[in-house]
Amino acid sequence: MEDKNWTVQIHITEDGDDTRAEAVLTAQDATLGTSTVTGRGVAHRNPIDRPIPEIGDELAASRALEDLAIRLHDIASDDIVQLTGPAEA
Structure with missing residues (x-):
C-alpha cells in the first residue's frame, strides 16, 4: 500500500466586518493525478x-x-x- 499525502491550505481574507476563508485540499493520486476540493x-x-480578528479567522476557517x-x-x-x-429503498 502506498502512502498518500493530502494537504489543506486555508486562505483567509478580511474586508471590514467580514472574514472569508477557503480551505483547499490538494490530493496526489498515482492513477488520477492531482485533484483539489475547496x-x-x-x-x-x-x-x-470588539474587533478581535483571531475570532473571525477561527470561525471562518472552521466553517470552511x-x-x-x-x-x-x-x-x-x-x-x-x-x-x-x-x-434500494
Missing part, C-alpha cells in the same frame, strides 16, 4: 462587538473546513454510487 466559510462581526468535509463526503458518496449503483 470549502468556503464566512464570519461576520457584529459592529457592536466543515464545508470541505461535506464536499469530500459528497464526492465519496458519488463514487460509491458509481461503483455499486444507487441504494
Whole structure:
C-alpha cells in the first residue's frame, strides 16, 4: 500500500466586518493525478462587538473546513454510487 499525502491550505481574507476563508485540499493520486476540493466559510462581526480578528479567522476557517468535509463526503458518496449503483429503498 502506498502512502498518500493530502494537504489543506486555508486562505483567509478580511474586508471590514467580514472574514472569508477557503480551505483547499490538494490530493496526489498515482492513477488520477492531482485533484483539489475547496470549502468556503464566512464570519461576520457584529459592529457592536470588539474587533478581535483571531475570532473571525477561527470561525471562518472552521466553517470552511466543515464545508470541505461535506464536499469530500459528497464526492465519496458519488463514487460509491458509481461503483455499486444507487441504494434500494
